[in-house]
Amino acid sequence: xxxxxxxxxxxxxxxxxxxxxxxxxxxxxxxxxxxxxxxxxxxxxxxxxxxxxxxxxxxxxxxxxxxxxxxxxxxxxxxxxxxxxxxxxxxxxxxxxxxxxxxxxxxxxxxxxxxxxxxxxxxxxxxxxxxxxxxxxxxxxxxxxxxxxxxxxxxxxxxxxxxxxxxxxxxxxxxxxxxxxxxxxxxxxxxxxxxxxxxxxxxxxxxxxxxxxxxxxxxxxxxxxxxxxxxxxxxxxxxxxxxxxxxxxxxxxxxxxxxxxxxxxxxxxxxxxxxxxxxxxxxxxxxxxxxxxxxxxxxxxxxxxxxxxxxxxxxxxxxxxxxxxxxxxxxxxxxxxxxxxxxxxxxxxxxxxxxxxxxxxxxxxxxxxxxxxxxxxxxxxxxxxxxxxxxxxxxxxxxxxxxxxxxxxxxxxxxxxxxxxxxxxxxxxxxxxxxxxxxxxxxxxxxxxxxxxxxxxxxxxxxxxxx
Numbered sequence: 001x002x003x004x005x006x007x008x009x010x011x012x013x014x015x016x017x018x019x020x021x022x023x024x025x026x027x028x029x030x031x032x033x034x035x036x037x038x039x040x041x042x043x044x045x046x047x048x049x050x051x052x053x054x055x056x057x058x059x060x061x062x063x064x065x066x067x068x069x070x071x072x073x074x075x076x077x078x079x080x081x082x083x084x085x086x087x088x089x090x091x092x093x094x095x096x097x098x099x100x101x102x103x104x105x106x107x108x109x110x111x112x113x114x115x116x117x118x119x120x121x122x123x124x125x126x127x128x129x130x131x132x133x134x135x136x137x138x139x140x141x142x143x144x145x146x147x148x149x150x151x152x153x154x155x156x157x158x159x160x161x162x163x164x165x166x167x168x169x170x171x172x173x174x175x176x177x178x179x180x181x182x183x184x185x186x187x188x189x190x191x192x193x194x195x196x197x198x199x200x201x202x203x204x205x206x207x208x209x210x211x212x213x214x215x216x217x218x219x220x221x222x223x224x225x226x227x228x229x230x231x232x233x234x235x236x237x238x239x240x241x242x243x244x245x246x247x248x249x250x251x252x253x254x255x256x257x258x259x260x261x262x263x264x265x266x267x268x269x270x271x272x273x274x275x276x277x278x279x280x281x282x283x284x285x286x287x288x289x290x291x292x293x294x295x296x297x298x299x300x301x302x303x304x305x306x307x308x309x310x311x312x313x314x315x316x317x318x319x320x321x322x323x324x325x326x327x328x329x330x331x332x333x334x335x336x337x338x339x340x341x342x343x344x345x346x347x348x349x350x351x352x353x354x355x356x357x358x359x360x361x362x363x364x365x366x367x368x369x370x371x372x373x374x375x376x377x378x379x380x381x382x383x384x385x386x387x388x389x390x391x392x393x394x395x396x397x398x399x400x401x402x403x404x405x406x407x408x409x410x411x412x413x414x415x416x417x418x419x420x421x422x423x424x425x426x427x428x429x430x431x432x433x434x435x436x437x438x439x440x441x442x443x444x445x446x447x448x449x450x451x452x453x454x455x456x457x458x459x460x461x462x463x464x465x466x467x
Contacts, residue, residue: 002180003340004212005205005333008362009224009306010153010296012078014288015401017300018128018346018454019056019063020078022149027072029155030132030145035103037143038134046134046142048073048099048109053129054122055348056149058455062244062399064291066115069130073099073109078153083291107134125161126150127348127453151346151354152298180208187338187379187434194375201365201375202330209330221326228284228295228307235283235292242289244400252283276316277417278410281308285406298336298345298358301394301401304409305359306332309367309416317371324370332366335382335434342435343442347394348454350445352405356412357389357441361434363416368423376428383434385419390437391444393452395459404460 012021027050038046050069052060060066067090071081074089093099097110108114123129126148133144146158156164182197182204184190194204209217236256242248256279262268281304288294288303297306310328314320336345339358344350364385368378389412397403451458 002178002183002208003333003337005209005330006213006220006224007154008152008296008298008333008336008340009329010079011224011227012153012294012296012300013081013083014291014294014300014303016063016065017153017296017298017303018149018151018348019060019065020068020291021153021296021300022068022128022151022155023052023056023065023130023147024068024072024076024078025153025155026130026147026149027069027132028075028077029072029147030143031073031075031101031104033145034134034143035101038104043105044137045106045108046104046136047114048107049114049116049133049135050109051116051118051131051133053118053120053131054127055454056128056130057117057119058457059396059399060117062396062456063401066111069115070094070109070111073107075101123148123158125158126346127450128346151344151349152296152340153300154340179211181211182208184334185338185341187382187438190334190338191375191379200327200331200369201334201378202327202369205330205334218326221329222322224295224329225310225325227293228297228310231287231292231294231303232280232283232307232311235285235287236279238286238290242286242400242402243291244289244398244402246398246400246402248289248400248402248406250286252279252286255279255282273312273316274414277308277312277413278407280311281305281409281413282406284308285401285409289400289402289406298340298362299347299355301347301352301405302355302359302409302412304406305356305412305416306363306366308409308413309363312413312417313367313370320370328366328370331369331378332362335365336362338434339386339438339441342438344445350441351448351453352392352394352408353386353389353441354445355394356408357386357392359409360389360412360416360419361386363413364419364423367417367420371420371424373420373424374428377423377426379434380426380428380430381420381423383430383432383437384422385416386434386437386441387432388415388419390441391448393448393459394454395452395461396454396456397461397464399456399461
């Protein structure tokens with residue numbers, strides 16, 4: 001089983017990896033395929049429609065899914081989007097209802113009429129479904145594609161999703177045949193391979209990644225951390241009210257200023273370190289809520305946990321090094337890959353246990369590795385963090401990635417540090433294997449009521465203050 005560190009950590013924009021990044025990627029893919037299908041000989045205009053299903057419909061407006069589809073059809077990609085240009089082109093599209101793309105005739109797409117929020121049953125493949133169609137002027141269907149945004153910005157067509165599920169049983173053999181030397185698909189395999197090879201989890205992950213990216217690995221890891229760190233710094237500078245109508249005020253800057261003022265004072269409580277950890281996470285998720293540039297870690301809704309714990313490691317832990325940050329990222333990605341492969345990182349599929357829970361497990365493992373933990377301690381750290389997020393629902397107020405998401409990232413980062421510390425105090429032996437905990441999360445997600453899986457139809461989302 002191989003998911004690259006650059007699959008788990010992707011640079012994009014807020015507020016949601018599954019509801020913003022994924023639909024933008026899907027729409028851009030549809031545009032490319034339409035260009036290939038139609039060719040340059042077609043001159044008459046085409047009519048496009050987009051239909052959102054499941055969680056994409058129920059929380060799509062709060063998660064800016066409609067805007068993401070528009071931008072994808074305009075040719076924008078999450079990793080390279082220029083916000084100013086995107087805003088101008090989106091305004092023009094909503095005014096004219098016409099997309100002019102290279103290699104295609106004029107595309108008629110009026111978002112107010114042609115982008116449909118379908119509140120009926122979700123599509124069969126996944127809770128986040130999107131159907132894009134192109135028709136000729138006489139109504140003839142030229143191209144129809146069903147996409148699923150399966151969490152963390154990953155997108156699959158209906159056919160790709162079915163094929164992926166069909167090959168899961170032989171995935172490890174296929175991965176080994178592709179030349180990845182350590183094709184672990186479960187935590188038990190990861191520990192066994194590490195023991196046999198005498199390598200750490202990060203060293204095995206590094207060997208796998210080098211097959212894919214070669215000597216560029218360290219530079220690309222550094223770029224991921226740089227984007228995370230920049231996001232924290234931006235969030236710590238900003239003030240004001242977040243968009244969306246809840247009137248949630250940014251708090252990270254004010255808290256950070258208080259913490260800076262308290263440095264060196266004898267009266268500071270020892271638990272103030274928790275405030276540092278949480279403010280780093282809140283800074284990221286306030287940026288995400290504002291539609292800023294973030295890194296999926298493994299999702300946008302949980303994007304603050306891993307960066308916050310890395311910043312804690314770098315700025316507060318003794319002996320922190322750049323190589324330690326790379327070890328952190330590699331180890332965290334290995335754990336994130338296991339969770340995604342064997343369960344889910346999608347809030348729409350398993351609730352927030354799959355988002356902040358997965359992020360906390362990744363961060364706990366990464367910190368444990370960076371601080372010199374053994375493979376057994378690292379696996380234990382991930383298990384502790386994930387175990388104590390089991391059952392957490394995804395019920396964002398008004399469909400916005402703000403309440404409870406911003407604070408939940410702060411608490412998740414604190415729990416990740418605690419989990420790493422507990423594991424480092426032990427010898428790696430523990431009762432519940434990580435694999436079993438991941439499976440429990442998957443089963444819990446199946447049993448969880450749809451109201452609590454990113455539809456904003458239950459929980460905190462419907463128990464709002466009246467004034």
